Amino acid sequence: xxxxxxxxxxxxxxxxxxxxxxxxxxxxxxxxxxxxxxxxxxxxxxxxxxxxxxxxxxxxxxxxxxxxxxxxxxxxxxxxxxxxxxxxxxxxxxxxxxxxxxxxxxxxxxxxxxxxxxxxxxxxxxxxxxxxxxxxxxxxxxxxxxxx
Amino acid sequence: xxxxxxxxxxxxxxxxxxxxxxxxxxxxxxxxxxxxxxxxxxxxxxxxxxxxxxxxxxxxxxxxxxxxxxxxxxxxxxxxxxxxxxxxxxxxxxxxxxxxxxxxxxxxxxxxx
Numbered sequence: 001x002x003x004x005x006x007x008x009x010x011x012x013x014x015x016x017x018x019x020x021x022x023x024x025x026x027x028x029x030x031x032x033x034x035x036x037x038x039x040x041x042x043x044x045x046x047x048x049x050x051x052x053x054x055x056x057x058x059x060x061x062x063x064x065x066x067x068x069x070x071x072x073x074x075x076x077x078x079x080x081x082x083x084x085x086x087x088x089x090x091x092x093x094x095x096x097x098x099x100x101x102x103x104x105x106x107x108x109x110x111x112x113x114x115x116x117x118x119x120x121x122x123x124x125x126x127x128x129x130x131x132x133x134x135x136x137x138x139x140x141x142x143x144x145x146x147x148x
Numbered sequence: 149x150x151x152x153x154x155x156x157x158x159x160x161x162x163x164x165x166x167x168x169x170x171x172x173x174x175x176x177x178x179x180x181x182x183x184x185x186x187x188x189x190x191x192x193x194x195x196x197x198x199x200x201x202x203x204x205x206x207x208x209x210x211x212x213x214x215x216x217x218x219x220x221x222x223x224x225x226x227x228x229x230x231x232x233x234x235x236x237x238x239x240x241x242x243x244x245x246x247x248x249x250x251x252x253x254x255x256x257x258x259x260x261x
Contacts, residue, residue, distance in 0.1 A: 001175040009171045021167045022160035029159020029191045030152045036196070041204050042260055045211025046252045048189040049219045053163055055241035057170065057183055058226070062237035081230045083176055084237045088227035090180020095220040101186045102212035105193065109202045109209065118194060122186060129181045137177075 009064075017060055021053050028052035049098055054091065058084045093136060097129035151199070159191040184219060214259060218252035 028050055036044020065083040069076040104121040170182030189212060193205050225244050229235065 005172050022164045025163020026156035026160030029188050030156040033155045041207040045208035046215040048212040049215030058237040058241040081234045085227045085230035086176045087180035088223050090177040091183035092223035094181040094184030095216050098184045099216035102209045105209035106206050109206050114197050
């Protein structure tokens with residue numbers, strides 16, 4: 001499947017689902033700040049890669065997938081679990097990009113403009129994550145072909 | 149107090165934007181990348197820069213590398229469990245948060261203490 005955008009998902013998502021993510025995101029950002037102030041940046045920094053909204057996002061994926069499959073008369077529970085699994089596999093690839101983001105910030109921010117470093121590190125996260133996702137996809141296709 | 153409120157508002161907004169991007173993209177494995185976006189980090193580091201300076205931010209980012217490794221372990225476990233068992237998403241994604249804590253704190257103890 002090619003990468004594409006589905007705009008109708010915005011209408012499927014309810015207002016409280018957006019509010020829930022805002023709440024979780026806000027809470028973990030505020031908590032990370034409080035922890036850094038109380039225990040120092042060495043401990044506080046760990047929480048910058050805390051899987052803050054993943055449980056909320058996974059629950060939404062499961063809910064939307066179950067509703068979609070039930071409408072089609074398919075095995076909803078199994079398909080919903082698979083959808084969460086696939087999203088989590090994508091997130092695990094994204095964490096490699098996340099580690100690279102942190103590495104770039106750690107090594108470059110003391111000597112370079114922060115307003116260049118932060119967008120640059122975000123670009124590194126995005127590029128590396130997409131690249132690794134493509135590699136994983138091609139490997140999966142290759143493995144399937146060799147098995148058949 | 150106002151600093152915490154500001155962090156809450158900016159953090160909530162940045163996380164929501166990345167979560168929305170994750171919703172829009174298909175296939176799901178690609179959208180999953182946004183589940184590990186540096187959303188909390190961007191909000192926190194930008195605010196910390198103005199109050200604490202670049203050295204402090206660099207120290208936080210060094211620890212963040214370990215947090216990201218713990219996140220990798222967490223996401224891999226969630227993916228494996230949901231692929232092999234038909235358990236609900238909330239217990240499967242919420243309970244390994246303890247695993248994240250364990251791995252992150254263990255790595256910090258070994259590498260940075």
